[in-house]
Amino acid sequence: MFTSPSSETRSAMARRRWKRPSASASQLMSDLLAEVDVKINGGRSYDMLIHHPQTAERILACGSLGLGESYMDGWWDCPRLDEFIARILAARLDEQVNNFSVLMQGLRARLFNLQNIRRAWRVGEHHYDLGNDFFAAMLDSHLTYSCGYWAETNSLEAAQTAKLDLICRKLGLQPGMRLLDIGCGWGSLMKFAAENYGVQCLGLTISREQAEHGSLRCAGLPVEFRLQDYREFNRSGHQRFERVASVGMFEHVGRKNHQGFFEMVRRSVSDDGVFLLHTIGRNAGRIPTDPWIDRHIFPNCELPSLSxxxxxxxxxxxxxDVQHFGADYDPTLLAWHERFEQAWPSFAPRYGERFRRMWRFYLLACAGSFRARVNQLWQLVLSPKGVPCGYRRQL
Incomplete structure (x- = not known):
């Protein structure tokens, strides 16, 4: 009597196939993809369409780096790239193709502080300084470059407004308070908080483009941008803020610097204050950053675990308080991708087709990773000495 093998058995079978010298790379990859019901050159939206005869060899030899770079080079396509990636990650097929780039990435993270002050500015120059007009075309009107809150809406604009208001309510902002925003981006939180909650804001960013454009957007409001690494801010501890927030920045801190980050926050928040941390994360620590993301999108980023x-x-x-709404990043990324594709004709002469395929892979692969629940999104509320009478989440 025929029975389907379990996922563990299928994984073992795939590993044995990988060791068979007689099997071609194309057949090996076809066998692996069959585990998640993906066909090579099939007719479904999530099937992989191969254009170059060495695609399989490149992917099996280089793992995620080969997968992403071969896509950038036009070697393969997939109409529903997000679903293709989600299927691979949910079944952990990526773990079956261990390669040198992943091992080196993990070794670099152990041996070096990849997020030291000198290296920290690289992500601002490489990613966030791509162009304010580019990000404005992709993002919502707040210029919010982090996960939206989709609990009661189906539009990007409303989801980002809801997220900003959720943060302000969790912080318990009141008129006259001072808010420090670590990694403030273009100032979406500060602008919203100043306009709707009457607070004074100071934001730190390592992107010159963000600081300049954000200052123009917030002109006339009690909002200040400072081009400064968090480690260089408030070393004496003389500046205190009733509220501190960091939204979508902690992913760039790195585990070797986590404690120093929280020490800086503690110096900066008043004893009766509140700190909100909004960050992407992973279930397990010490997982190397994806080599393709590290090389092409966010240099030296490192997702934390809750532990x-x-x-x-x-x-x-x-x-x-801890709240998880990582599933909300899937629709956020799909919305960004839709806006990016709509705006692309205006940017094609500046960036070129390879950049377009790179950015598409970034947005849709990340959407797939959140759909597969490989990546998480947490909001944590912390206080130095405990909120009197207990904290009550403001939802």
Whole structure:
């Protein structure tokens, strides 16, 4: 009697096939993809369409780096790239193709502080300084470059407005308070908080483009942008803020610097204040950054785990609240991708087709990773000494 093999058995079978010297690379990759019901040159939206005869060899030899770069070079296509990636990651097929680039990425992270002050500015120059008009075309009117909150809406604009208001309510902002925004981007949170909650804001960014454009957008408001790494801010501890927030920046801190980050926050928040941390994360620590993301999108980024965050902050903070809405990043990224594709004709002469395929792979592969629940999104509320009478989440 025929029975389908379990996922563990199929994985073992695939590993044995990988060791068979007689099997071609194309057949090996076809066998692996069959585990997640993906066909090579099939007719479904999530099937892989091969254009170059060495695609399989490149992917099997270089893993995620080969997958992403061969897509950038036009060697293969997939109408629903997000679903293709989600299927691969949900079944952990990526873990079956261990390669040198992944091993080297993990070794670099162990041996070096990839997020030191000198290296930290690279991500601003490489990514965030691509062009304010480019990001304005892709993002919502707030210029919010982090996960939206889709609980009660189906539009990007409303989801980002809801997220900003959620943060302000969790922080308990009141008129006259001072808010420090670490990694403030173009100032979406500060502008929203100043206009709707009457607070004074100071934001730190390592992107010159963000600081200049954000200052123009917030002209006339009690909002200040400072082009400064968080480690260089408030070393004396003389500046205190009733509220501190960091939204979508902690992913660039790195585990070797987590404790220093929280020490800086503790110096900057008042004893009766509140700190909100909004970050992408992974379930397990010490997982190397994806080599393709590191090379082409976010140099030296490193996603934290909750245990790493807890270990680093426990000396200075009490954890008041944790909320997970990582599934909301899937529709956020799909919305960005739709707006990016609509706006692309205006940017094609500046960036070229290879950049277009790179950016499409970035947005849709990330959407697939959140759909597969490989990546997470957390909002944590922390206080130095505990909120009197207990913290109540403002939803």
């Amino acid at each position: 790493q965050i807890f270990d680093s902050c426990e000396q200075g903070f009490l954890i008041e």
